[in-house]
Amino acid sequence: RVTDNSVNDFAFLGRFFTIGANRIGHIFFWNNSDGDDEIYHAQSNEPLSEGLEEVAPVSPVTLSVPSILSSNSGISYSLPESGSIALKVYDASGSLVKTLVNGLHNAGQYNVSWNGITDAGSKATSGVYFFRIQTGNTSVSAKTILK
Incomplete structure (x- = not known):
């Protein structure tokens, strides 16, 4: 699980994109190619345009x-x-x-x-x-x- 103050708590499965408070976009990416779990996070600097909605996470294997x-x-x-x-x-x-x-x-x-x-x-x-x-x-x- 990943917690972000502006997006709440959610399960992280592979890739995840969400729109948080004030329409700030957040993307999370999980990688364990070397055997260690790594979670990356990036967010937009500007609010995202209207009409852009969340993308469902990719289901895991x-x-x-x-x-x-x-x-x-x-x-x-x-x-x-x-x-x-x-x-x-x-x-x-x-x-x-x-x-x-x-x-x-x-x-x-x-x-x-x-x-x-x-x-x-x-x-x-x-x-x-x-x-x-x-x-x-x-x-x-x-x-x-x-x-």
């Missing part, structure tokens, strides 16, 4: 994984815009176990399942696993336990 994964559990993700994505599974040591998705996708919501079989064709052992979806400069991770 989301990833939903059950906390306990059984065979063929559903994994869902959403993409705010079309582009190249990769959805991969890593073990607790950080080693790649399975590539579930790798390619171009349109914006939208998707569901995939993982049957616990690794890229090498063997059954993954029980334990902690991490799912990571990457698209452009955005990366989202989720942890699960494979039974």
Whole structure:
């Protein structure tokens, strides 16, 4: 969340533009391309013209994984815009176990399942696993336990 005295409190998701008190425009941009969250803010020096209204924020990339994964559990993700994505599974040591998705996708919501079989064709052992979806400069991770 970002708080600005003239615009109130709002959630910050990717990019956000709002018109605050006295029609002063505010733009916020979020960047985590190097792994650290950075939030930038700029505002107009003059009031914006009438007729210019707020632009809705871009929805973030989301990833939903059950906390306990059984065979063929559903994994869902959403993409705010079309582009190249990769959805991969890593073990607790950080080693790649399975590539579930790798390619171009349109914006939208998707569901995939993982049957616990690794890229090498063997059954993954029980334990902690991490799912990571990457698209452009955005990366989202989720942890699960494979039974």
